[in-house]
Amino acid sequence: MTSKTFVVITGLALLSGCGSPDVDVEAEEKHLMDLSREWSAVAAGDDVEDLMSYWSDDAVMMAPGQPPLRGKEAIREFVTSTGEIPGFSISWEPLEAHVAESGDMGYMIEQNQITIPDSTGDLVTQYNKVITVWEKREDGSWKNVVDMWNSDPSREK
């Protein structure tokens, strides 16, 4: 066999042999940061289905003072109820993203602001730190599988 034949066969074998192609981790991390900013912009609107589309069907929301909300229906119920609170608003920004070498899992450290009426009806803004965990689905789309936040007094204005 010629060395040329060897190179061709080896090349073909390499192309077909690996479970997943090389992952550009930095590009995936940038993609997650962009996705978070995009999601926050969607949350400023009133399209609940668009908002819901960022969660996986089996996502778990870990909101302060709530039991874990498991699955899209439980999350939809929570999101819908908060959306009906007069004056309620939420926005967030990602601070850093980290993606696994295989490109199928990642997480972000983020921060959010939630404005709601206090017991007297005056609107108050809560400042929180956030962790979100993401998994890439078969179709190549990233979906949120866990999001959790709690208060960050260092951000209070």
Added chain:
Amino acid sequence: MTSKTFVVITGLALLSGCGSPDVDVEAEEKHLMDLSREWSAVAAGDDVEDLMSYWSDDAVMMAPGQPPLRGKEAIREFVTSTGEIPGFSISWEPLEAHVAESGDMGYMIEQNQITIPDSTGDLVTQYNKVITVWEKREDGSWKNVVDMWNSDPSREK
């Protein structure tokens, strides 16, 4: 070239071609669950350095009502100060673990119990839900890179 030669060359190419060896994701997930239980047992003792050894040097602790505590020194300071509170204790249990295909990142949903004195000095126990994120280091050891918790009223006794 004979088909036998092709098989041999292809086999060699497959063996050498993939960036990372096959990862037993289920075994890694079980390992993380065991590591969490082990860490909780260590937290019941008074060996701060053993307790600290589970965090990565660049870990971020996201405790309720605290700014993000970035890095092992900030975490050590917090852990030491809480450890000095009379009657303080913490324990936790992992509920589920998920590891990336590459075996270098994983996360767990957990729950913890924190007992501390209230304003009158009576010991009270807080029940929390928890997210921990883990990364595997060069030496093959898993280290905690983020842990975050908040209250879960559904667990109050």
